Amino acid sequence: MGETNVSTREGRTAAGTSPLEAEGTRPAGSFVRRLRTPRRPRIWYELALIAVSYWLYSLVRNAVPEQRAAAMQNADWIWQAEQAIGLAFERGVNQAVNSVTWLVVGMNYYYATLHFIVTIAVLVWLYRRHPGRYAAMRTVLFVTTGLALVGFYFFPLAPPRLLEGGGFVDTVLVHQTWGSMASGDLKHMTNQYAAMPSMHIGWSLWCGLALFTLARVPWVRVLAVLYPLVTLVVIIATANHFWLDAIGGLLCLAAALAVTHLWYGRAPHRMGAVRGRPEGARGTARATTADPQRIGQAAAAESARPAFEDEPAGR
Template sequence: MGETHVSTREGLTAAGTSPLGAEDRARPAGTFLRRLRTPRRPRIWYELALIAVSYWLYSLVRNAVPEQRDAAMRHADWVWQAEQTIGLAFERAVNQAVNSVTWLVVGMNYYYATLHFVVTIAVLVWLYRRHPGRYAAMRTVLFVTTGLALIGFYFFPLAPPRLFEGGGFVDTVLVHETWGSMASGDLKHMTNQYAAMPSMHIGWSLWCGLAVFTLARVPWVKVLAVLYPPATLVVIIATANHFWLDAVGGLLCLCVALALAHLWYGRAPHRAPDQGRGELRDQPPPARREPATQESARLGTPPGRRLGELEDEPAGR
């Protein structure tokens, strides 16, 4: 009478027990995480929707923070006194000096109101088109930097110098009637005026400068990338929109975001595999080579070719 042999896997299956061990069960989760961390070509509609939703949430949260005027004034006074204590309270002198040159201060007002968005969007588009493999990592750094800023806006409301009573600062936007500024006219009621710490003008400009400097190849473009953050620093101080300590806050947010991105991706964001090196996930795999048969290996025939093909080749090849 013959015996029926059932393998362990078949027996477990027949008994209704899953044949997957702990390692196999953990594999889908590990695969999902690897997919999130693997550089790939970004999808345009997904990225546009992600950026739109993220900025909408950022604006919603930023403006939902209670405009704690009294606390904002106390914090501004504390920052101003701290800068005077260490001998670096130079914002008022710069503000008043620039305000005396009308064309210069008006130009800075428009710089502050527009380039913050224009340059950041331009760099995102450039990364998407020229460095798709690094786009996701760099975009993540920008998003985390902005998210950290929201924490500062909520827990440390701060009046900008132009709204700081008794500081002697000139509100250049109000004096020179800069059109389109979120800090003037009816638009000032659409944004939280006391969300000054940390400065996202500095956080975003540093991100732009870092992305372009590390990835651009044209020397003069690298020079512009280096000059953009300090130029932004001069503008935010001269227009009395930020204390220089707000800029330090923006720098710290960016540093934390870079560290978190490095931990997540296992490398610096600008060192992720890039397009043009055959390293992106969605690139077609290399053509498979047929394994050499015993006969071709013995006679030295290249894999995938028949002996008859060699006989038809002209002599001397």
């Protein structure tokens, strides 16, 4: 009886835990593995994280020196480069849309509101419907935004509506609508020369990616494709961005996806489900306790078990 107890303890130590874990000290690798393993997010932690992150984003974005001369010079350079390659179509779109009052007013409100509303709605949807994928998708959004701050600092850029002699129309001022914080009475509350990259495009592409890869309802997936496309038209029609700013937003998202893939070891939408310990695993644990000879086999099987399993999209 005593021999059985001794071999059981020795088997558990050898197969199940390291000596450090047996003494109550977790190795650094287990902490990192826990961070990379899907688990149910905590609502208050996530709300606090989002609030603090957005506050820091706004603080850093607005603290970047506006550098008007450099911003105007960069805008003029981009405009000339687009003309040189024959893709300087922003002014034509801006003036055409400006001639249709109801359309341009709707675009002004679209630009001012949906950027935040849709992004928050998708975050809530991920939190409720895909908790195992929420942390990875949220990380993509945060890294995308962080990379944008780097662009704001090193490449100040004036939007087309501020380009002197460019012939662009500031649709918010002309139609006296509440819109971009960089126009009208709110222009002193934000950095007007942080147009590259476009986070309207970066965030809308993130929303579209999340919905298209995880939603199962066809019309939702259609909206997921249309949303960033319509956003692209809006930012150009309202003269808030060059189309090259949209390319910058796309590149930020692509880099964020790559970083997140390296950290988690797979694409965010392929992260696993949040599940409790399977019944089979508990049964195996009881069986190995009763039968010391199976300890090694059970430990090997447990180590071969993936850290998480894929959850069918939409569930």
